[in-house]
Amino acid sequence: MTPRIKVCCIRSTEExxxxxxxxxxxxxxxxxxxxxxxxxxxxxxxxxxxxxxxxVATFLLTSRTGAAAIVDHVRFCGTNVVxxxxxxxxxxxxxxLRAECPAVKIVQVIHVGGDEAVDRALALEGAVDALLLDxxxxxxxxxxxxGTGRTHDWGVSARIAATVAHPVFLAGGLNAGNVREAIRIVxxxxxxxxxxxxxxxxxxEAKLRDFVGAAVxxxx
Numbered sequence: 001m002t003p004r005i006k007v008c009c010i011r012s013t014e015e016x017x018x019x020x021x022x023x024x025x026x027x028x029x030x031x032x033x034x035x036x037x038x039x040x041x042x043x044x045x046x047x048x049x050x051x052x053x054x055x056v057a058t059f060l061l062t063s064r065t066g067a068a069a070i071v072d073h074v075r076f077c078g079t080n081v082v083x084x085x086x087x088x089x090x091x092x093x094x095x096x097l098r099a100e101c102p103a104v105k106i107v108q109v110i111h112v113g114g115d116e117a118v119d120r121a122l123a124l125e126g127a128v129d130a131l132l133l134d135x136x137x138x139x140x141x142x143x144x145x146x147g148t149g150r151t152h153d154w155g156v157s158a159r160i161a162a163t164v165a166h167p168v169f170l171a172g173g174l175n176a177g178n179v180r181e182a183i184r185i186v187x188x189x190x191x192x193x194x195x196x197x198x199x200x201x202x203x204x205e206a207k208l209r210d211f212v213g214a215a216v217x218x219x220x
Contacts, residue, residue, distance in 0.1 A: 002216050003183060004190030006059065006169060007197060007208070009038030013051045015203045022205065023212040026057040028192065029079060033063050037201070038194055045077045059083045059107065067096040074101050081105045083132060087120065094127040105129040107169070110160070112152040121160045128166065132192060133157045135172030149173050149195040154185045161186050176210035183218040191215055 007019040008028030016027055029045040030038040049058040060079040064070045065086050070093060074082050082097070082104055089108065097106055106128045110117050112135065121131055135152040151173035161168040167189035170182055175196035183191065197208040 002218075003188055004169070005212060005215055006057075006171075006190055006192040007194075007203075008059075008061070008171075008192055009194040009198070010048060010203075011038065011040055011044075013048055016048050016052055018203055018205060019208065020053070020056055022208045023216070024056070024208075026059060026081070026190065026192075027052060028059045028061055028083070028194070029077070030061045031063070031073065031077070033061070033085070042073070042077055045079070049077060049079045057081050057105075061085055065089050065093070067093040070097060071100045074104055079104070081107055083107045083109060085109045085134075087111065091127060107132050109134050111135065112156050112160075112172075114153075115156060117156055118159055118163065121164050121166075125165060130167040130169060130189065131160070131164065132169040132171055133160060133186075133188075134192075151178070151182075154182055157188075158186045161188055174211075176207065176214045179211060179214050180218040183215065 004025040005023055006026035006028055007024040009030055010016050010027045019027060029048055033039050052058050058079040059081040060077045061083045062070060062073050063086050064073055065088050107130045108124055108128045109132045110120050112133050135150040157170055169190040169192045170186050170188040171192035174182055174191055174193040179191055197204055197211055
């Protein structure tokens with residue numbers, strides 16, 4: 001099965017249209033972050049989310065961790081998915097999100113550094129709708145919560161994808177040159193990228209076309 005394709009760091013309605021036209025199933029809209037590329041204002045996120053046609057998932061990437069703050073963020077931005085990029089989220093936060101934003105899907109990011117990521121993934125069974133495996137370093141001097149352009153150990157990600165019941169998105173350093181191998185090893189539900197389809201910060205249609213072609217032609 002061809003994995004879902006999520007193009008992250010979308011910055012305008014024009015970029016959203018371009019990504020969708022080239023086959024994106026999901027769009028990532030990055031709010032304020034401690035580091036990394038692609039943040040835009042919340043009102044811009046809301047504008048883009050409102051412009052997207054039905055059937056395309058809009059992901060709000062939020063670094064907030066408190067339940068009330070996340071609920072307010074989701075309600076203001078109006079996306080149909082919230083991607084929690086910080087792992088320091090209390091279990092009660094997921095429950096409150098379910099209760100107050102029942103139509104919004106919850107995706108928790110796991111930053112894959114080693115085998116401990118497998119335990120973290122298993123602990124989230126039933127709490128979220130999907131996992132996204134990325135290459136951030138939350139404990140760094142400058143906290144990295146995504147958008148690093150680095151790959152991680154796909155062997156660990158493959159163990160997670162094979163073990164958990166949740167759908168799994170794979171992120172971190174993906175591009176047209178390595179996505180087939182990544183899909184072959186991990187067999188993810190979806191693949192996610194930002195820098196791999198950009199040139200000097202702008203969404204590059206040729207790179208996007210090549211990436212989608214490689215992903216669609218991969219052995220899933």
